Amino acid sequence: MLRRPWRNRSDRAVSSLHRFANPGRFRRSSAALLPWCAGGAAAALGVGLYFALFSSPPDYQQGQSVRIMYVHVPAAWMALMVYAAMAAASAAGLIWRHPLAHVAARAAAPVGAAFTFVCLATGALWGKPMWGAWWVWDARLTSVLILFFLYLGYIALANAFDDPVRGERAAALLALVGFVNVPIVKFSVDWWSTLHQPASVARIGPPAIDASMLAPLLLMAAGFALFFVSILLVRVRSELLARRLRALRLARARAAPGA
Amino acid sequence: MEAIAAFLDMDGYAGYVWPAYAVAAAVLAALAVLSVRRLRRNQRDVAVLEADRPRRRRPRCADEGASEGDGEA
Numbered sequence: 001m002l003r004r005p006w007r008n009r010s011d012r013a014v015s016s017l018h019r020f021a022n023p024g025r026f027r028r029s030s031a032a033l034l035p036w037c038a039g040g041a042a043a044a045l046g047v048g049l050y051f052a053l054f055s056s057p058p059d060y061q062q063g064q065s066v067r068i069m070y071v072h073v074p075a076a077w078m079a080l081m082v083y084a085a086m087a088a089a090s091a092a093g094l095i096w097r098h099p100l101a102h103v104a105a106r107a108a109a110p111v112g113a114a115f116t117f118v119c120l121a122t123g124a125l126w127g128k129p130m131w132g133a134w135w136v137w138d139a140r141l142t143s144v145l146i147l148f149f150l151y152l153g154y155i156a157l158a159n160a161f162d163d164p165v166r167g168e169r170a171a172a173l174l175a176l177v178g179f180v181n182v183p184i185v186k187f188s189v190d191w192w193s194t195l196h197q198p199a200s201v202a203r204i205g206p207p208a209i210d211a212s213m214l215a216p217l218l219l220m221a222a223g224f225a226l227f228f229v230s231i232l233l234v235r236v237r238s239e240l241l242a243r244r245l246r247a248l249r250l251a252r253a254r255a256a257p258g259a
Numbered sequence: 260m261e262a263i264a265a266f267l268d269m270d271g272y273a274g275y276v277w278p279a280y281a282v283a284a285a286v287l288a289a290l291a292v293l294s295v296r297r298l299r300r301n302q303r304d305v306a307v308l309e310a311d312r313p314r315r316r317r318p319r320c321a322d323e324g325a326s327e328g329d330g331e332a
Contacts, residue, residue, distance in 0.1 A: 053280075054266075064269040067276050071283040114286050122279040129275050227287060234294045241301035248308040 021099040023240045030233040037233065041226035048219030056216050065129050066213070072122040073201075074221040075115045078228055079147060080182055082112030086154070087179040090172035100236065102168040105175060106158055107235035111228055113151035119144060131195055139188035140196035147185060150178040 052070035059066035086105045093101030123141070124134045135141065154171045161167035189198045200208040207214055269276045 058270070063272060065272040065275055067269070068279045071279055075283065111290060114290050118283045118286050121282045125275045125279040125282075129272055227291075231290060231294050234298050238294065238298040238301050241298070241305050245301060245305050245308065248305065248312070252308070252311075 018098060023244075026100065026240065027237060030237055034230060034233050037226050037230040041223050041230055044219050044223035044226060048216050048223050051216035052220060056212050057210075059213075062130060065126060068122055068126040069213075070216050070220050072119060072126055073217060074224040075118040075122065076144070077221055078224045079112060079116040079119050079144065080185060081225070082108050082115060082228060083147060083151070083175075083179070083182055086112060087175045087182075090175040093168065094172050094176075102172060103236055103239050104232065105172065106155075106168065107232055107239055108228075109151055109154050109158070111231050111235075113148065113155065115224070115228075116144065116148040116151060120148065133195075136195050138194040138196055139192035140185065140194050143181060143185040143188050146181055147178075150174070150181060154178075 048070070052067055056067075056070075058064045086108045089101045089105040089108070092098045093105065120141075123144075127136070128134050154174055157174055158164075158167045158171035161170065186202075188194060189196055201214070201217070209217070267273060267277075
């Protein structure tokens with residue numbers, strides 16, 4: 001007699017996620033999903049760039065420099081979202097021992113670091129003409145710099161151990177502990193008096209940004225998000241293949257010692 | 260021609276706007292290229308080793324295979 005291996009809804013949800021731990025199934029699912037994500041990213045970025053550079057107005061105060069917003073803000077949103085995803089994956093790896101959780105977290109980390117770097121660099125390029133300074137140590141900028149260091153720390157820690165399992169576990173703990181920085185980044189402009197402006201989109205109340213500017217902003221954000229998913233799928237497949245490679249090489253070395 | 264020059268000038272902010280877009284494009288492109296390059300290299304290496312292996316029917320568990328079945332439960 002067949003019995004379901006789960007007793008409640010949480011077990012069932014976990015079991016359904018565990019289905020994708022099978023590398024063959026993941027490979028097929030990701031191969032089917034990747035063209036859509038990559039194509040969607042290209043479309044969203046293409047249309048977004050058209051609106052960002054051509055078909056949106058200059059700001060009444062900032063003039064044409066406001067166009068930097070269309071890369072700076074999506075990068076910042078992705079920097080935070082990817083860290084949240086990394087922390088969630090780390091928790092899933094530590095708590096439920098999902099085989100792909102740590103793989104996904106490690107694959108996401110360099111992408112998040114890249115977005116954070118783009119956010120910091122474009123922010124500096126925007127700050128110099130607007131504020132007169134490439135950098136200030138206000139709460140928003142400092143906490144995003146810490147976010148960048150957390151990404152780099154995660155990558156370094158995961159690679160620092162001979163035993164990859166221990167490295168993943170240590171890095172996962174770092175990701176979880178560092179998650180406290182995410183709400184700090186988000187609310188820094190409310191909690192401290194910062195040079196960086198307060199939130200215009202993700203706030204209580206309607207967006208404090210004109211629709212003609214919100215549209216390219218959201219398009220670029222969607223493009224960045226689909227780009228992240230595409231790169232994540234590529235990197236997870238890559239890491240699964242790398243593990244297979246290590247297993248094959250190990251089997252070879254054992255089969256033919258001294259050959 | 261003047262319209263293009265005016266567009267590129269970005270009302271004097273060109274030295275900030277265009278490098279910002281260039282940094283974003285360069286970083287994201289580098290990420291994509293490096294990730295895909297590593298994937299292709301791993302695919303190639305795995306294919307080489309799997310072709311080399313003696314053909315044996317083995318119960319397959321947590322490893323990814325290109326041709327020998329697909330791990331269906």
